[in-house]
Amino acid sequence: MRPLTHPALGDVTVEGILHALADPVRVAIYARIAAAECALMCSEFLKLDARDIPKSTLSQHFKVLREAGLIRSERRGVELRNTTRCEEIESRFPGLLKSVLNAHRVQLAERAAAAGAA
Amino acid sequence: MRPLTHPALGDVTVEGILHALADPVRVAIYARIAAAECALMCSEFLKLDARDIPKSTLSQHFKVLREAGLIRSERRGVELRNTTRCEEIESRFPGLLKSVLNAHRVQLAERAAAAGAA
DNA sequence: GCCAATAGTTCGTAAGTTCGGAACTAAGGA
């Protein structure tokens, strides 16, 4: 197992961020980590919106988020403690994460409303 | 040749937008269309930042932008006139496109500065 | 009207990416 790698802020790219957040599972994960008060472990997400995510897939999703520079993961014993790097990214790309998360929230609300109406 | 299809605003997704803009060629195209005063044709982009983009690849990129709901393409004779749908998208996902384009601009500026310093 | 030119699209294939199951590693108990 190779050690966890996190890009320096200067190596974070807009493309990497957008690619990472262009996946429904990954935005959902990221949104929840961003909203949480404390660090969350990967296994928190094995069930996501009533859907089962296989462990290997989840591990890849975390890797993508980490390598995009969106989250920081620290090993704590057996677990990983995941937190966002949003302040850092905010300093370089102001407003970006806020508006992506907001758009994601808008879309969730619309879908919930549509499902409720049906 | 099937007719050009544009999704209704309600069918535009955040994932689709982010996926479309997660490609350097496509953001560059989108940024230029968004900044232009008038509609631009596809062939404007056969040379992009001193790089040649093959016609078939370009056509696919435009298709992705169109189907993500980011641009509107109208046939005018042999050509396509491409314009952005940014006001529409702004009404649904406020701030999203602005901050993505801004982040893209920041990154370009940084790269230009780094290239200048080297 | 016919031919050539121009602007984009489609098709097919090669290269790359993503998903997920099975087998793995690493740390912490019992």
Next chain:
DNA sequence: TCCTTAGTTCCGAACTTACGAACTATTGGC
């Protein structure tokens, strides 16, 4: 030491992407 828990790696199948060649549609010249 062995078991359990948390996550990673490997690898094949399914999917996506890039781009050349062949195509379609529209216009202008004759």
